[in-house]
Amino acid sequence: MRNWVNLIYNEMLKMVKKKRVLVVLLIVAVLIPIFTYAQYRTVQTTVEQLGTDDWRSVLQQQIIDSQNRLSSSRLPEEWRKMLEMNIQQQQYYLDHNINPMAPGAPTFVRQFMEESVSLFLPLLVVVVASDIVSSEHSAGTIKMLLTRPVRRWRILLSKYLALILVVSLVVMATAILGYLISGVIFGYSGWTMPVLTGFQEENGELLTDQVHLIPQWQATLMGYGLGWFACVTVATIAFMVSVLVRSTAASMGIMMAAIISGSLLTQLAPTWSALKYLAFTNLRLTDYLSGTPTMIEGMTLPFSLTVLSIWSLVALAVAFTAFTRKDVLA
Secondary structure (H helix, E strand, O other): OHHHHHHHHHHHHHHHHOOHHHHHHHHHHHHHHHHHHHHHHHHHHHHHHHOOOOHHHHHHHHHHHHHHHHOOOOOOHHHHHHHHHHHHHHHHHHHOOOOOOOOOHHHHHHHHHHHHOOOHHHHHHHHHHOOOOHHHHHOOOHHHHHOOOOOHHHHHHHHHHHHHHHHHHHHHHHHHHHHHHHHHHHOOOOOOOEEEEOOEEEOOEEEOOOOEEEEHHHHHHHHHHHHHHHHHHHHHHHHHHHHHOOOHHHHHHHHHHHHHHHHHHHHHOOOOHHHHHOHHHOOOOOHHHHOOOOOOOOOOHHHHHHHHHHHHHHHHHHHHHHHHHOOOOO
16 A cells, blocks of 8 residues: 555656646636636626626526527527527526526636536646656656566556546646635625526427526535546546657647547537547536536436546556557667
């Protein structure tokens, strides 16, 4: 057990010394104030345009805007269905007197994860994960590493466990920094505010049979749990690429291209059903909590979790097989 702790500690020490983790945390610390101010300006602009801070009036105006968009004959069928479901959900909020736009740092933290889980956080994870093995080749330390009296799979597993710990740190730091910084503007209250969850989609219809209220702290924990799972999947795939590709730059480039492509394909080709089997089109796990309609038909939370789990297991199998059998000393 002590050997495992030492191995993981050494790997984490390497990651910290390379300062990539610090850079990622600094990026989060710099961008969150910008996102906070942007959201604040959005709220202020909306209030100025509508001439009221009554959330019911704002929500009613959003429904009217969506209905006006539906009247356009040029609107694609996929977007039409999504707008219709959004209208149904917003009407549900009105009927049950629930303010989905209530201000507060807890709301910002929850919504930040919902918006960043598919692109922003995965890209930060890639910065940390892409060089965890490939950097050993770039620095010429791979031979020294493998001449130690430790089995290769133990070395690789210690790297992977250290990576998971760092990913967990990044997700946790994002939540803490988001709460502390946004609270300066929005205030720190709102953890017990009721949040609607349980929306389901079936054949383009919004099902509300399972809709129920949960406190915001619970919704936030659930959202960050799902976000953590998505980030771990990205880290695992990046881990595999780092084993297969000896260049850190190439490893990072491959992962960034894959993540961005997954996000773009979801927007550009939502009718291509095969996309739902790709890992990077299943990262928006928090959408299933908030009731946001999926762009690709047939996707559910169990389905996305299964797809991401399979990709993670395959990536680990490939990484360990390649590392233990390939002539990495060549």
